[in-house]
Amino acid sequence: MAEELSYVIVTPYSIRKSRTGGILARLISRTGLDIVAARMFAPSAELVEKYAASIVTDPEPRHRATQELIRKYVLQNFTPGKGGSRPRVLLLVFKGEDAALKLRSTVGHIVNERTSGETIRDTYGDYMADANGEVTYFEPGVLAPPDAVSARADLLLWASYSDADGGLLDEAVSFPTGTKVEKTLVLIKPDNFRFPNARPGGVIDLFSRTGLYIIACKVHRMSVAQxxxxxxxxxxxxxxxxxxxxxxxxxxxxxxxxxxxxxxxxxxxxxxxxxxxxxxxxxxxxxxxxxxxxxxxxxxxxRHEPGSEKCIALCYQGVDAVRKIREVLGPTDPSKAPPGTIRREFGSTIMVNAAHASDSPENAQREMGIVNIKENNLKPLIESWFGK
Structure with a gap:
């Protein structure tokens, strides 16, 4: 069976509730697929309208009704606010055999779900209806295409807006006037990607307790020169x-x-x-x-070619970001790291220690420049894959 590209979009609500790590852990470990790209978006009204228009495709009445619900959700929750604020969404791209079906199965359906936690939407989605069957609350948690054909069209659409609407979202989160806001870099290191597992998501999940905001995300293969x-x-x-x-x-x-x-x-x-x-x-x-x-x-x-090892680069933003991230990360030597820190949970040696985090705002700027956190490596991947 030929390999496919497909995707999952983490919704603004899931990002705000710091569910990104748990979602990513399930997507990688339960599908066995290779995560090949990731990009934060603050979608424009134009992108939202075009994406929403592509969602309703199923002729079967019940499935079509669910798609209509998702279309309405996207228009309400992805569209920029009246004051110009734009919700953050995270596009994750996966590669592998039967990728669209595997992702769809892991995501699950949103209507009449069992409450077993078996799928992502079992755990992170909500669908509530009144006695008349009218939907009173709806949160899908994540979005995924129904098949490979839809995945291709959607990925090409998001790629076409990935320069204008995606990247390092400096202005996506508002802070009170006078707040001293920092940005810091995190690298989820190659030891987390030796085989498909929940570790990359687990690392992000632990970082989420800092209360900081993810404003950039990139799958990166560091060159020797970098x-x-x-x-x-x-x-x-x-x-x-x-x-x-x-x-x-x-x-x-x-x-x-x-x-x-x-x-x-x-x-x-x-x-x-x-x-x-x-x-x-x-x-x-x-x-x-x-x-x-x-x-x-x-x-x-x-020396300047992308290396063979994969990491995920993240930019976190917020008050006292450098200190908060490094406290959760723990010291370089995992054996000396306190319980509950990332390096104690996931590290094994001083070098193979799960993640890197900048030690100062100045170094964060230097390191983000080296890994080129603003780089759009999603667009060339998608356009090359689909032969555009």
Missing amino acids: AEEFYGPVLDVLMDKLRGRSGETAKALLEKEFNITLSSEVQTKLGDLLGPINGRENWEQIVKFMAGLKPSDCPADK
Whole structure:
């Protein structure tokens, strides 16, 4: 069976209620599909109208009635407000065999659902009707196309508006005048994507307790050049940090091997010699972990190509964003992280530690520039896939 592209849209209500992580966890772990793109949108009235017009397609009366309900919901909840405010929605794109059907099955139906929590809409959707069958409250949680044909048309539509209506939504969230608002970068690291599982969503779910707002989301494959620049400040730290340990280890090995005694002065010289070597090797392993290749193994003409490892880059916005995110993340070493932190829950080593978060607003700006958080990599993917 040929691979397909399909999508799920996380609704404004689900985003406001911090349900994005739980939804993503189910979409990845229950479908086994590969998440290949993600982009935040603040849809314009024009995009909303065109998308809403494409929703009602089913000739069967019962299903058509549900689609009419969804069309009305989109017009009411995706359309910009009178004051110019635009709701945030998140478009997630998945690839794999029978992608549209798998996503649709995981999302579930909204009418007459069992309350077992089996599907996303079981858990996050609501459908309430009065004694006369009139709908009094409706929240689908997420939106997904009914089939591959609809998925193609919808993805091409959203791609065509992805520059104007999507990206880094700096102005999407309003704050009181005078509020000191920060932006910070989070990377959900490649160790969460070794196989389809709930971890990426679980990481986002824990970050949600900060009360911050997601204003950008991107599936990113870091190039070797980007990883070198991103982790550049770490190189000198590692080279210096490992001097003492390298000298101590080398002294012990040499004394054992040659049955000699070396002075502390010799140990210092060994550290000065080997510390930078060990530091660079550790640094190269970090680059390889993030990009798939060590700098010393990467041909010059491949340094700027997207790497083989995948991460999800997120920009969070809010008051005291840097501190709040790093408190939930926990220290670099998972074994020293407090219970309930992301690195304690999901990390395994100092390098394989689930996520990265900027340590200052200034570094957040630098790092967002390196991973190009504003980049629209959704549009070329969709247009290339469908041959437009």
